[in-house]
Amino acid sequence: MALGARRGSSYLFLIPAFLLYSAFVIYPLFTGLSYSFFSWKGTLRAGFAGWDNYAGLLAGPFLDQLLPALGHNALLFVGTMLVQNTLGLAFAVALSRVRRGKRALQTMFALPYLVNPLVIGYLWTLLLSPAFGPVNALLEPLGLAMPWLGDPDTALPTVILITTWQWVGFPMLLFSAALGGIPPEYAEAARTDGASSWQVFLRITLPLLKPAMATVTILSFIGSMGTFALVYALGGSNGAPAGATDVLGLLFYRTAFASGDVNAIGTSSALAVFMFTFIFGSTLLLERVLRRRA
Amino acid sequence: MRLAAAALALAMAVTACAPSTTTSADEGKVTLSVWGWGPEENFDKMFAEYEKLNPGIDVDARSFTTSTEYDTILSTGLAGDSGPDLAWLRAGPQLQPLVEAGRLLPLDTKTVPGLADFDENVLRAAKGDKDGKTYGVPFAVQTLQVIYNKKIFAEHGVTPPKTYDEMIAAAGKLKAKGVIPFAFGGKDDWMLPIVASIFGTAHWGGDAFLADVKAKRKTFTDPRFVEGIDQLNQLKPYFPDNAAGVSYTDAQMLFSAGKAAMFPGGLWELNFFTENAPGVELGVFTPPAPDGPGLMPGFTDGSYGVNIKTRHQAEALKFAAWLASKDYGRLYTDTLRTFSAVPGVTPKDPLLGEVATTFDQHGATYFMNEFAYGNPTSATVFAKALQEMLLGRVTAKQAAEQLDKSVSTWL
Known part of the structure; x- marks a missing residue:
């Protein structure tokens, strides 16, 4: 009985957090949802619109922006997985063998992600500027100067590289922690049986890192889908050049704040609901698949 | 206070x-x-x-x-x-x-x-x-024109052009001397329709053409409009290298630093250059069209x-x-x-x-502000199309078709 009473009172302690969560997460979420079902005249709510705002998302000219933006988000995710998380794993493994200065190196790798992505974005725009940038000035004599952010073919890969530069420390820390949790006896036993270090890595370390990989994958997915600040700083609100770096976040920003459309709130709320449903749904799915494997 | x-x-x-x-x-x-x-x-x-x-x-x-x-x-x-x-x-x-x-x-x-x-x-x-x-x-009221550096013009014996051929010759001369003729960047895409209108308005015939488009007597796929925006392609050799990757602020810096002789842009730039490049003596001109004087677009x-x-x-x-x-x-x-x-x-x-004198005599309406409706706005669609054109991915005709398609969704 005493236990039951204590459990009852323990719910009381959840109330402050729950109130904050309701005010800042649940309430806006439902307001956004309700906004998306109305038509708007500026900030004035007009009549009930049903699914009209959602139909507007699928109308020709808007869909022509939505699909490429979604595609770029997906490419960012793939790029992040291939480049950033692979490098992160490599750094973590390499650091696990370093004896001295491991902490210092970890901090150094992780440092860029403490800086605001907007700052990183503007910094790299200056570094990569074709008119004044030092990067091309250094590469010019080698014949390797590139348009970087100025050409649709190289812009998105450049964004992926900059994202990697900023975030590589994050998967590295997660993998480092996971590596530290693997008992060294496994590797020792394998080596006694004559396994090479590559075999030890592939057969023992990698399988035991699966839970960490699942976490990194899911976080990368959420990060890539919700990206805004960095691409905004690098390519502006239209995802320059020629929309090559346009993503859902920028599309939402444009629709909500820069379109001048009388029904901007309706359309952008519908887009926000779509983004939330899509990201939340995909994350749940991804998590289910990955957890089962891990 | x-x-x-x-x-x-x-x-x-x-x-x-x-x-x-x-x-x-x-x-x-x-x-x-x-x-x-x-x-x-x-x-x-x-x-x-x-x-x-x-x-x-x-x-x-x-x-x-x-x-x-x-x-x-x-x-x-x-x-x-x-x-x-x-x-x-x-x-x-x-x-x-x-x-x-x-x-x-x-x-x-x-x-x-x-x-x-x-x-x-x-x-x-x-x-x-x-x-x-x-x-x-x-x-x-803002007007759009070319702002030039008087000192650079004088050094290279160039005067504000009276005809289209003179303008091309002047740009060629400056380029040969290692000066970037036009400081123009296409990375910030809102600059593209502005620059297209500075060089193109006279080609498509200013307000009369816009009135025809509004009355649906003509469309933006009209060859004269295509020819107008194609000016960006014609003048590409006189823009900075990789112009599509050059940002608006880069272009301002190129002009302020005296690396470029001309800056096609709005009247508001005068204030900016006066404050940020006090050493540069500024002049303005309206680019002439092949068959006569140019038109100076402006907007409220x-x-x-x-x-x-x-x-x-x-x-x-x-x-x-x-x-x-x-x-x-x-x-x-x-x-x-x-x-x-x-x-x-x-x-x-x-x-x-x-x-003011030029605008009184040869003023025209800046076309994009009149056609910035729709979702996405036609201005957004066209700015992107012009960027693709500058990158050589679409022709001037295709860019004009994209604008026409977007305008037809609301006009």
């Missing part, structure tokens, strides 16, 4: 809550709040004149620097009770959300007599599309509107009437070094005077 205004506002807020037993010395003094964008000291300087003329009025100006944030701040402010008495409004399409939400007081010649003298083309940018009422007193930049919920409507309207007067027009031109929208104001600045 701003502190005093803030203290006054606070005092008023406090007295508003308390029962009316106030015996404040400032009683009877009305504070008008004005929101806008751009440097705040300019507002303070201009409005101090009004305060001198009207001792009972205190004008408190607040400026918000980021343009897109301003729109959100203003629409939120006007929707609630925290809005200003008067505010800078955007021109044309971007004004409509506020009009449709009923946030603004319609103005007429009874309340603001000066409006009667305004040019209809200027006033159109401050009107509601549906009801045709005027919602603001326009404050500025914005207007002063009155909040429908203002508690000082009479004072706000009186202030608006002053904003439509020549006194204010002169003050605006001399303080900001751009054109005032008030008719009949001659700028003191000789360079501005020169632009």
Whole structure:
């Protein structure tokens, strides 16, 4: 009985957090949802619109922006997985063998992600500027100067590289922690049986890192889908050049704040609901698949 | 002064809550709040004149620097009770959300007599599309032209071109000497329609063509329009390398640093270059077309509107009437070094005077502002299309077709 009473009172302690969560997460979420079902005249709510705002998302000219933006988000995710998380794993493994200065190196790798992505974005725009940038000035004599952010073919890969530069420390820390949790006896036993270090890595370390990989994958997915600040700083609100770096976040920003459309709130709320449903749904799915494997 | 205004506002807020037993010395003094964008000291300087003329009025100006944030701040402010008495409004399409939400007081010649003298083309940018009422007193007209560095021109024996061939020859000469002829960057895509109109408006025949498009007698796929925007391709050799990757600020820096001889852009750049490149002596010209003189596109930049919920409507309207007067027009031109929208104001600045003369003789309407409707707006669609054109991914004809397709969704 005493236990039951204590459990009852323990719910009381959840109330402050729950109130904050309701005010800042649940309430806006439902307001956004309700906004998306109305038509708007500026900030004035007009009549009930049903699914009209959602139909507007699928109308020709808007869909022509939505699909490429979604595609770029997906490419960012793939790029992040291939480049950033692979490098992160490599750094973590390499650091696990370093004896001295491991902490210092970890901090150094992780440092860029403490800086605001907007700052990183503007910094790299200056570094990569074709008119004044030092990067091309250094590469010019080698014949390797590139348009970087100025050409649709190289812009998105450049964004992926900059994202990697900023975030590589994050998967590295997660993998480092996971590596530290693997008992060294496994590797020792394998080596006694004559396994090479590559075999030890592939057969023992990698399988035991699966839970960490699942976490990194899911976080990368959420990060890539919700990206805004960095691409905004690098390519502006239209995802320059020629929309090559346009993503859902920028599309939402444009629709909500820069379109001048009388029904901007309706359309952008519908887009926000779509983004939330899509990201939340995909994350749940991804998590289910990955957890089962891990 | 701003502190005093803030203290006054606070005092008023406090007295508003308390029962009316106030015996404040400032009683009877009305504070008008004005929101806008751009440097705040300019507002303070201009409005101090009004305060001198009207001792009972205190004008408190607040400026918000980021343009897109301003729109959100203003629409939120006007929707609630925290809005200003008067505010800078955007021109044309971007004004409509506020009009449709009923946030603004319609103005007429009874309340603001000066409006009667305004040019209809200027006033159109401050009107509601549906009801045709005027919602603001326009404050500025911007023109688009080429700004050039007089010293670089003189060093290389180049003069402002009178014909199209002269312009190409001059650009070639500068390029051969290692000077970038035109500082132009296509990375910030809003610059592209501006530059296309600077070089192209004369090709498609200015206002007559726009009227034909609006009346659906012609479309943007017209060969003359295609030829006009194709100027960006024709002039590409005289832009910086990788022009599509060069940002607007890069282009400004190239010109400020004397690495480029000309800057195609808006009149607002004069103010920027005067402050940031004081050593550069500036001149302006309108690029000639192959078959005659060029046309100088221009547009109304914005207007002063009155909040429908203002508690000082009479004072706000009186202030608006002053904003439509020549006194204010002169003050605006001399303080900001751009054109005032008030008719009949001659700028003191000789360079501005020169632009004014050209604009009177060869002025035209900047096409993009008239066609910035739709979702996404035709301006967004076309800016992107021009960027693709500059990158060589689509032809001028295809870019024009994209604009035509977008315009046909709402026209």
